[in-house]
Structure formats: structure tokens, C-alpha cells
Amino acid sequence: MSYIEDMGPGTGVLPPRAFFTSDAASLSLNGTWDFRLSPSAAAAPVDFGGDDWDTITVPGHWQLQGHGSPAYTNVRYPFPVEPPFVPSENPTGDHRLVFDLPASWPDEPAVLRFDGIDSCGLVWLNGVELGVTRGSRLPSEFEVGHLLQPKGNVLVVRVHQWSSGSYLEDQDMWWLSGIFRSVTLLSRPRGGVADFEVHASYDHVTGLGTLSVDGGLVTVPELGVVDLPEGQSVSVAVEPWSAESPRLYDGVVHTAVEHVPVRIGFRTVEITDGVLLVNGARIVFRGVNRHEHHPRFGRAVPSEFAVADILLMKQHNVNAVRTSHYPPDPRFLALCDEYGLWVIDECDLETHGFGELDWAGNPSDDPRWAESCVDRMRRMVERDKNHPSVLLWSLGNESHTGRNLAAMASWARDRDPSRPVHYEGDFDCEYVDVYSRMYASHEEVDEIGRTRADMPFVLCEFAHAMGNGPGGMLEYRELFERYRHVQGGFIWEWIDHGLERDGHYAYGGDFGESIHDGNFVIDGLVFPDRTPSPGLLEFAKVFEPVRITGTSAGVRIASFYDHISLDHLKFEWVYEVDGVEVAEGSLEVPPVAAGQHVDIALPDLDVTTGQPDTTDLPTPSAPTAPLATGEGWLTVRATLAAPTTWAEAGHTVAWGQISITEAAPTNPISAVELVGVGDVLWLGPGEFDPATGLLTRLGDHPVEGPRLDLWRAPTDNDRGSDNPEERAWREAGLHRLQHRVIEVGAQENELVVRTRVAPPSWGFGMFADYTWTADGDRLRLQLDVTPDGDWPCTLPRLGLRLALPGELSSVEWFGAGPGEAYADSRQSARIGRFESTVDALQTPYVFPQENGNRANVRWLRIGDIGVVGEPVFDFTARRWTSEDLDAAQHTTDLKPRDRVYLNLDLAQHGLGTASCGPGVLPQYRLHAQKASFAVNFCPSMRT
Structure with a gap:
């Protein structure tokens, strides 16, 4: 079994070449195969006959089809680190397919192509051993024409879960095995296109594209190019390709016997004065890292889901993809060409687990692995060289540094000088063209921007999108705009x-793995079913390519596109007063080139003497609920003027809000109601417990609370980092606060409840004074908090919690929405009037945690109970407590109670991105300090 532990590349394989389809015969071998699993290579049967086989779908992973279990690790290898050896207990899956050739199959040479086998495969056809595949996410081709027979061809692939290649594939993902990409039989006609390379550069000064092709003649009818011979070039006027305008020209590379359709994009990538340019213009990556994943199929992602990914990316202003940490299915790159995405194409290489050994024995610097490392780079470059979307070649990920990485870079640069080389681990930039870092803090990025302008700087990973977050994206964007050579991430x-x-949805440990990294694999901008998370909505807003802001003279429309003008957009506005639309229209925006801006006048809003015309606004039915205060907001949207390949006409690309009139002050409580004393205390519409001072009834509704609340169910970012906030909060006992009533003072028209709130075991706490007054149907609460003692940590939140009857399920509010928002992740929330249900307010993070906060709320109605701010508050409403949310491991652990738990907050601690990266920026940290907070309760409010 020495081939399993051979440190070289695969055996018997043909030289790598471009991925393409042609008019030559081909036969897909995807579908149902015979399958059997053995616990080890030694236990695998000697022969491949008999009927004792199960079935399996190819492409697919056997662990997701009832054979064994998935396992997740981020860094650590799940086997002893003893390269190149792997455990004798090495699950081995035999795959068998019997197939016939089509009647028209030509008598020509043929190759058998595997686009991906994890981790190592030994291949036989009709009893003849073809060779061994290594490099799980790279193609392998075998010459088979001489072995084919018209009927009853028997193809057998023995796949081993572990091999020497596993040491090079420690890529922060599920360990899943099998033939997970397509298997194809390809006729290779004599005199056909063996391989080809398209060279299509663009001169932004002359507007000319220069085309040449190695490997055949090329014809591009639209450009008048007919049978351009190999080795010759032609320069013609073209529209360049970019991620913003992915112009492709259909052509054919051909010989006398084979025709290969090609889609040609003209573009030039260069680095000038330390800045990465495409077609002469600086670009900024508004990118994402993309693993291939499907919640049922793993990395065997059906093509329609790859399309779904790209559509979602384009619709949310993503303009770039890093193919972490391996080349994707080759069809994905064709989609990037078509729809328009910049791509960093990354090699199938990561040795992160050696970091646990202080990088001793790391293959990146071991000459015994040199051939395999360079081979992996070669196979990626040759496969993907004809894609205009691919701007940079990446050597791999988290493999420290060493001679083999330098050799990979040298080979790639010699083979393809038209693309720069990327790799994050080369901190000294000895063999790369781009300085790359992951999770550098805002402060460090600013320092790099100020002090290191000799080469482009890119954050290949930043803003870890794990759970609720990431926070701080806005401040990263500001740095990308401040320094010309800081070019996004x-x-x-x-x-x-x-x-x-x-x-x-399961994560690490859910399958009984002895070594795993828990829910660290749950860290995306979309949920496993590809539903956008609040993080993706925030990304779309922060990195929108058009910025709409107010100026002293009107509206500024600024373009942050790199190449195209704003001609493809139209601009529409809506004017709302107190969240109700009173006028709408369109803005006439003159031409705006990439990187430019224009200022235009405000539309006519029928504003008289500074006040909006509110004659058509509905009047609140409850006169004591001050809902109509004359607060006017102009919302301007930039939308697609015509349909594109990725969205319909009218899709919103960007939006901005401008405050036109401020809200009139809320009518203050005049404190005219008298406090009643008896078995209970009552004040206006409220009844209180005379011992605790807690509100027990509001109008006809029983309630519990409100009481000072400082706790939230920690987020993944709260739990992250070397010194997590959660640890400090729990050590301080903030999750088990106790309340001591100092005084319940019933004065003539005021109820004052003085308390001290503190954790057990410690001497610090908070004095919390609740002052209640009433006026008609309104019950006003002012909360005054004063820290007592030396507080050792920040606060998760500062506000009130109360419980309401469970039947109060409808929610309406005027404030920021419609989605959740937090201190450092709130750009995607606009001011408006929104409706929901309590259940729909929840964000179903795979690992339950704090979620659903609505910010800057002027007023809230839940059922018919109203809350009015002085002037604003944040709220969450859910059918379980924060403690329930804290204890849950999966969404199915959350069981609705018969109450609705309502938090009304003055503030919450920010989110940050400390699950892997910097924590909460200073301006978003919540500290214990003296504060006041006031809200009005209305027991029966209609809007």
C-alpha cells in the first residue's frame, strides 16, 4: 500500500491542460455507482466482482450517504502527525461502474477525467491499473482509448480517506471522502485541440484589445477575426472585461477535426507604483472567501447552487471571490467570467496543523514534498488559465513559509507573467507580488496604509462572519478608501x-468526533440553506458601489465603481413622515463616471416653512400615544434601470437616507395621576407589587417586570479571542444578577423604587432607581443607574427586561429596520415603519445566541401594548429568555414559553469580530457608567 503514503504527485496521469468542452464525443459517468466501504486499506477485498455492493451517487461523499460520519477540524489533523504516514485504520471506499459506449463513439484516443477525488484514488479500467490520483480538488486524466470496449466497460476506483496528500489538505472544513466532482470520458481526436491558451490583453489608453491563441486557430465573428493562426496576434477595438461589466466575446478555437467554444474577455492586470490595476484602473476587492458547501451534499455542490451563490453575491454587492482554499469546480469560474467577479484562484494546499508543532516537519519547506507542491500549482494554472475572472494565483493557505512555496511562485510567474502571485504566509513578501494579511486590526491596517506603500495590500480574510456579526466593517471600508494601495479584502x-x-444543522462534534472544532465551521454570510444573514445585508450596505448622502445643498451621488459609470442605474426617492409615505418621485442624475460624484438639489417635498405637509397622515386613535411627531426622512434608492443576468430591473443597488425634519418633542408626562395604596399599588394604568415595586399589570395585561437587565446570550464573537468578553462577563457573574429592593416609595403622584443589582460573591454592582409617573393612559418610567464599586469588565447590555402575555404576537415599530442592528453593525437598517411577528423577529443562527435587536426605535407596539421612547430605545422580543438562548446548542433546543420576553435597551455592547479577528472597537464598547433612560407605556395603543 506504499502508493497511499507516496509523497509525490499522482502516477499514470497525463500532463495537465485547460478545462474545456468541445464538439468531440464525451460521456458523463456521473450517476449511480456500486459502492462498498472497508475499515482499512488492508481489509479491502482483492477482487471487484460479486454482488455484495451497495450503491452511491457520484459525485458525492460516502459519509453523507450512510457510510461513516463527517468530521470537522479547523487546524489540527485528526490523525497522528507522522508524515507521510497515515493510520492503518483508513476507511477505503471501492466505487464500481459498468458502462457501455454510445454506438457512435469514435475509434480515437480517449481520456478518463476525474475532477475531484478525496483524498487519493487508485483507478482500474477493464482490469488494467491506470494509476493513482492525488490532489483532491484538482483534475486527473488517464489515457484509456486503447482499453475501451463497446459494451461492459468496468471502471473501478478505490478511494482512501487518508493519504500522504491529507497532510497538504488541512483546510478548515469537513473531512469528507469520495469521488465528489464529475467523472467524464472524453474522446481526444487525432489532430484535435490538445490544449490551448487564450491571450487577450487590453490597452486602456488606445481602447484596443490584443488577441492571440496557443494551441489552434481562433475565430471570433463579432470582432471579424477568422482563423487567426497560432502564434499570430491581432489588435482590435473592444469593450474590456471587468467584474462590473463582464463583456465576453464568443469565439472558437479549432483545428480541422475539433472545435472548442471559448468566451474571451479582454483585460490586463498589472501593478504600478504599488497599486493593483485592472485595465489601468485601481480596483478594490469587496470580496468573500468561498468554500464549496451544500448542507446535504457537502463539497459535491450541484451546479444550480453555484449559480445561486453568484446571484446572491452580485445582488449583495460582492465583487470578488477567493476560492478558499482550493480551486473550485471549474464550472464555477466560467460563471464568474459570465456574471462578473474578480477571482483569486487558490491552490489546493494547506498544512495548518503543523503550526501546532511549531511548524516542525512542515511540507512547505521539506524538499521531499517539492514535486507535489509545484505539481498542484501547475495543475491549477493549466486548468484555469483561460478565465478572465482570475486575476491572481494564490499559492495556498496557512502553510507557513518555505522553499516549496517559493518554487511554486517562481513556476507560476514564469508560466503566466500576466497574473500576480498571492500568498498570505509570506509576510516578508520574498516571493509574492501582493502583501496579504488575515484579520489585521483596523489599527494595523491603518499603520500599513501609512507606512508600507511599495506593493498592494489585501486582507485575504477579515471580518469573521461567525454568528451575529461581523461588526466593524464600516471602519474597514473607510481604510480601503483612505489609502490607494490598501485594496479591500x-x-x-x-x-x-x-x-x-x-x-x-450539525457542526463539529455532532457526529461524535473525538477531535473537533465545534461550530467554528459555522461562519458564513449566508446560512446553510443560502438564506442571507444580517451580516450579508450589512455587507451589501457598507460596500455598496454608490453612496447617497445629504449635503447642505441637497443630495450627493458618489460612485465607488472602479470602471463603469452610473448610466445603468435610475434614482428614485420616497419621502416619509413618521414612517408613512407622503410623496415619491425620481431624481434626474447627470452622468457620473467611476470614482466621481455629483451634487443635486433636493426634490420638491411640499415642505412649508420647514414643516412637511401632513394633512393626509393617519391620526393615532389613542390620543395619549404621541406617534405623529412630524419626523421626515427622504430615502433615495439607486436601482437597476434594466434587467441584468443577476437581477431584475428595479433591484436596489444602493440607498441613502436624509433627515428632512426632526421629530417634535414627545409631550412630557405631567404626573397628574395619584398613587393608590392598598393590597397593591396602582398608578394610572399600572398595578405594582408593594413589596418589590415591580409592575404586575398594565391595563388589562398581566406583566412581569421590568427590571434592570445587563445580560445577553453571548455571541460567537463574545466567546472568541484569547481574552473573550464572555469569560469576563461570566467571571463577574453578570449572568446571575441578584436584585435587592432598598425602598418602594409611594409619593403623591410618583412611585420610586430604589434597588441595588449585583452578582453574587463580588462587591461591585449597580444602583437602579425606577421612577414611575402617569398621565391619562400613559405610564412613564425613568430608570437611573449608578455603578457601585470597581467594575472589572464591560457590560453586555444596559436596559430593562419584562415578560408579557404570550398571545401578544404582532409587532409594529417606527425606527431602524427592518432587520436586526447593533452598535457596530447597523448601516443596513433604515428609519421607517415596520411590521413583524415575534417569531419573525428572531434570526435563526445555527448556534443560538443574542439576535434580533431593533435599534433607534421611536415607538413600539406589541399586541396592543405600546412603548414610546424619550427619544429612542432598542428592543428585542422573543418567546424564550436570554438564559434559554444562552443554554441552547442548536435551534431545536429553543422551546417557546407562554410569555413574550421584551428587552428595552439603552445600549448593547458591540459585536466586533473576535471569533477570529479584532474585538469591539473602543467607540462601541459598553462600560459601566451613570446613565438615565426613559420610556412611556401605553396599555392600549393603536397605530
Whole structure:
């Protein structure tokens, strides 16, 4: 079994070449195969006959089809680190397919192509051993024409879960095995196109594209190019290709016997004065890292889901993809060409687990692995060289540094000088063309921007999108705009890698793995079912390519496109007063080139003497609920003027809000109601417990609370980092606060409840004074908090919690929405009037945590109970407590109670991105300090 532990590349394989289809015969071998699993290579049967086989779908992973279990690790190898050896307990899956050739199959040479086998495969056809595949996410081709027979061809592939190649494939993902990409039989006609390379550069000064092709004649009818011979070039006027305008020219590379359709994009990539340019213009990556994942199929992603990914990316202003941490299915790159995405194409290489050994024995610097490392680079470059979307070649990920990486870079640069080389681990930039870092803090990025302008700087990973977050994207964007050579980055990552199981999504440890990294695999901008998370909505707003802001003279429309003008957009506005639309229209925007802006006048809003015309506004039915205050907002949207390949006409690309009139002050409580004393205390519409001072009834509704609340169910970012906020909060006991009533003072028209709130075991706490007054149907509460003692940590939140009857399920509010928002992740929330249900307010993070906060709320109605701010508050409403949310491991652990738990907050601590990256920026940290907070309760409010 020495081939399993051979440190070289595969054996018997043909030289790598471009991925393409042609008019030559081909036969897909995808479908149902025979399958059997053995616990080890030694236990695998000697022969491949008999009927004792199960079936399996190819492409696919056997662990997701009832054979064995998935396992997730981020860094650590799940086997002893003893390269190149792997455990004797090495699950081995035999795959068998019997197939016939079509009657028209030509008598020509043929190759058998595997686009991906994890981790190593030994291949036989009709009893003849063809060779061994290594490099799981790279293609392998075998010459088979001489072995084919018209009927009853028997193809057998023995796949081993572990091999020497596993040491090079420690890529922060599920360990899943099998033939997970397509298998194809390809006729290779004599005199056909063996391989080809398209050279299509663009001169932004002359507007000319220069075309040449190695490997055949090329014809491009639209350009008048007919049978351009190999080795000759032609320069013609063209429209360049870019991610913003992915112009492709259809052509054919051909010989006398074979025709290969090609889609040609003209573009030039260069680095000038330390800046990465495409077609002469600086670009900024608004990117994502994309693992291939599907919650049922793992990395065997059906093509329609690859399309779905790209559509979602384009619709949310993503303009770039880093193919972490391996080349994707080759069809994905064709989609990037078509729809328009910049691509960093990354080699199938990561040795992260050696970091646990202080990089001793790391293959990146071991000459015994040199051939395999360079081979992996060669196979990627040759496969993907004809894609205009691919701007940079990446050597791999988290493999430290060493001579083999330098050799890979040298080979790639010699082979393809038209693309720069990327690799994050070369901090000294000895063999790369781009300085790359992951999770550098805002402060460090600013320092790099100020002090290191000799080469482009890219954050290949930043803003870890794990759970609720990431926070701080806005401040990263500001740095990308401040320094010309700081050219954006790639969010980690695109999708949560949850696997469907028992009604929820599973993560590390859910399959009984002895070594795993928990829910660290749940770190995407979209949920496992590809539903956008609030993080993706925030990304779309922060990185929108058009910025709409107010100026002293009107509206500024600024373009942050790199190449195209704003001609493809139209601009529409809506004017709302107190969240109700009173006028709408369109803005006439003159031409705006990439990187430019224009200022235009405000539309006519029928504003008289500074006040909006509110004659048509509905009047609140409850006169004591001050809902109509004359607060006017102009919302301007930039939408697609015509349909594109990725969205319909009218899709919103960007939006901005401008405050036109401020809200009139809320009518103050005049404190005219008298406090009643008896078995209970009552004040206006409220009844209180005379011992605790807690509100027990509001109008006809029983309630519990409100009381000071400082706790939230920690987010993944709260739990992250070397010194997590959660640890400090729990050590301080903030999750088990106790309340001591100092005084319940019933004065003539005021109820004052003085308390001290503190954790057990410690001497610090908070004095919390509740002052209640009433006026008609309104009950006003002012909360005054004063820290007592030396507080050792920040606060998760500062506000009130109360419980309401469970039947109060409808929610309406005027404030920021419609989605959740937090201190450092709130750009995507606009001011308006929104409706929901309590259940729909929840964000179903795969690992339950704090979620659903609505910010800057002027007023809230839940059922018919109203809350009015002085002037604003944040709220969450859910059918379980924060403690329930804290204890849950999966969404199925959350069981609705018969109450609605309502938090009304003055503030919450920010989110940050400390699950892997910097924590909460100073301006978004919540500290214990003296504060006041006031809200009005209305027991029966209609809007």
C-alpha cells in the first residue's frame, strides 16, 4: 500500500491542460455507482466482482450517504502527525461502474477525467491499473482509448480517506471522502485541440484589445477575426472585461477535426507604483472567501447552487471571490467570467496543523514534498488559465513559509507573467507580488496604509462572519478608501457549513468526533440553506458601489465603481413622515463616471416653512400615544434601470437616507395621576407589587417586570479571542444578577423604587432607581443607574427586561429596520415603519445566541401594548429568555414559553469580530457608567 503514503504527485496521469468542452464525443459517468466501504486499506477485498455492493451517487461523499460520519477540524489533523504516514485504520471506499459506449463513439484516443477525488484514488479500467490520483480538488486524466470496449466497460476506483496528500489538505472544513466532482470520458481526436491558451490583453489608453491563441486557430465573428493562426496576434477595438461589466466575446478555437467554444474577455492586470490595476484602473476587492458547501451534499455542490451563490453575491454587492482554499469546480469560474467577479484562484494546499508543532516537519519547506507542491500549482494554472475572472494565483493557505512555496511562485510567474502571485504566509513578501494579511486590526491596517506603500495590500480574510456579526466593517471600508494601495479584502466566509441532521444543522462534534472544532465551521454570510444573514445585508450596505448622502445643498451621488459609470442605474426617492409615505418621485442624475460624484438639489417635498405637509397622515386613535411627531426622512434608492443576468430591473443597488425634519418633542408626562395604596399599588394604568415595586399589570395585561437587565446570550464573537468578553462577563457573574429592593416609595403622584443589582460573591454592582409617573393612559418610567464599586469588565447590555402575555404576537415599530442592528453593525437598517411577528423577529443562527435587536426605535407596539421612547430605545422580543438562548446548542433546543420576553435597551455592547479577528472597537464598547433612560407605556395603543 506504499502508493497511499507516496509523497509525490499522482502516477499514470497525463500532463495537465485547460478545462474545456468541445464538439468531440464525451460521456458523463456521473450517476449511480456500486459502492462498498472497508475499515482499512488492508481489509479491502482483492477482487471487484460479486454482488455484495451497495450503491452511491457520484459525485458525492460516502459519509453523507450512510457510510461513516463527517468530521470537522479547523487546524489540527485528526490523525497522528507522522508524515507521510497515515493510520492503518483508513476507511477505503471501492466505487464500481459498468458502462457501455454510445454506438457512435469514435475509434480515437480517449481520456478518463476525474475532477475531484478525496483524498487519493487508485483507478482500474477493464482490469488494467491506470494509476493513482492525488490532489483532491484538482483534475486527473488517464489515457484509456486503447482499453475501451463497446459494451461492459468496468471502471473501478478505490478511494482512501487518508493519504500522504491529507497532510497538504488541512483546510478548515469537513473531512469528507469520495469521488465528489464529475467523472467524464472524453474522446481526444487525432489532430484535435490538445490544449490551448487564450491571450487577450487590453490597452486602456488606445481602447484596443490584443488577441492571440496557443494551441489552434481562433475565430471570433463579432470582432471579424477568422482563423487567426497560432502564434499570430491581432489588435482590435473592444469593450474590456471587468467584474462590473463582464463583456465576453464568443469565439472558437479549432483545428480541422475539433472545435472548442471559448468566451474571451479582454483585460490586463498589472501593478504600478504599488497599486493593483485592472485595465489601468485601481480596483478594490469587496470580496468573500468561498468554500464549496451544500448542507446535504457537502463539497459535491450541484451546479444550480453555484449559480445561486453568484446571484446572491452580485445582488449583495460582492465583487470578488477567493476560492478558499482550493480551486473550485471549474464550472464555477466560467460563471464568474459570465456574471462578473474578480477571482483569486487558490491552490489546493494547506498544512495548518503543523503550526501546532511549531511548524516542525512542515511540507512547505521539506524538499521531499517539492514535486507535489509545484505539481498542484501547475495543475491549477493549466486548468484555469483561460478565465478572465482570475486575476491572481494564490499559492495556498496557512502553510507557513518555505522553499516549496517559493518554487511554486517562481513556476507560476514564469508560466503566466500576466497574473500576480498571492500568498498570505509570506509576510516578508520574498516571493509574492501582493502583501496579504488575515484579520489585521483596523489599527494595523491603518499603520500599513501609512507606512508600507511599495506593493498592494489585501486582507485575504477579515471580518469573521461567525454568528451575529461581523461588526466593524464600516471602519474597514473607510481604510480601503483612505489609502490607494490598501485594496479591500475578503470576508471569512461565504456560507455556514452546517450539515442537515435531525431538524437542525450539525457542526463539529455532532457526529461524535473525538477531535473537533465545534461550530467554528459555522461562519458564513449566508446560512446553510443560502438564506442571507444580517451580516450579508450589512455587507451589501457598507460596500455598496454608490453612496447617497445629504449635503447642505441637497443630495450627493458618489460612485465607488472602479470602471463603469452610473448610466445603468435610475434614482428614485420616497419621502416619509413618521414612517408613512407622503410623496415619491425620481431624481434626474447627470452622468457620473467611476470614482466621481455629483451634487443635486433636493426634490420638491411640499415642505412649508420647514414643516412637511401632513394633512393626509393617519391620526393615532389613542390620543395619549404621541406617534405623529412630524419626523421626515427622504430615502433615495439607486436601482437597476434594466434587467441584468443577476437581477431584475428595479433591484436596489444602493440607498441613502436624509433627515428632512426632526421629530417634535414627545409631550412630557405631567404626573397628574395619584398613587393608590392598598393590597397593591396602582398608578394610572399600572398595578405594582408593594413589596418589590415591580409592575404586575398594565391595563388589562398581566406583566412581569421590568427590571434592570445587563445580560445577553453571548455571541460567537463574545466567546472568541484569547481574552473573550464572555469569560469576563461570566467571571463577574453578570449572568446571575441578584436584585435587592432598598425602598418602594409611594409619593403623591410618583412611585420610586430604589434597588441595588449585583452578582453574587463580588462587591461591585449597580444602583437602579425606577421612577414611575402617569398621565391619562400613559405610564412613564425613568430608570437611573449608578455603578457601585470597581467594575472589572464591560457590560453586555444596559436596559430593562419584562415578560408579557404570550398571545401578544404582532409587532409594529417606527425606527431602524427592518432587520436586526447593533452598535457596530447597523448601516443596513433604515428609519421607517415596520411590521413583524415575534417569531419573525428572531434570526435563526445555527448556534443560538443574542439576535434580533431593533435599534433607534421611536415607538413600539406589541399586541396592543405600546412603548414610546424619550427619544429612542432598542428592543428585542422573543418567546424564550436570554438564559434559554444562552443554554441552547442548536435551534431545536429553543422551546417557546407562554410569555413574550421584551428587552428595552439603552445600549448593547458591540459585536466586533473576535471569533477570529479584532474585538469591539473602543467607540462601541459598553462600560459601566451613570446613565438615565426613559420610556412611556401605553396599555392600549393603536397605530
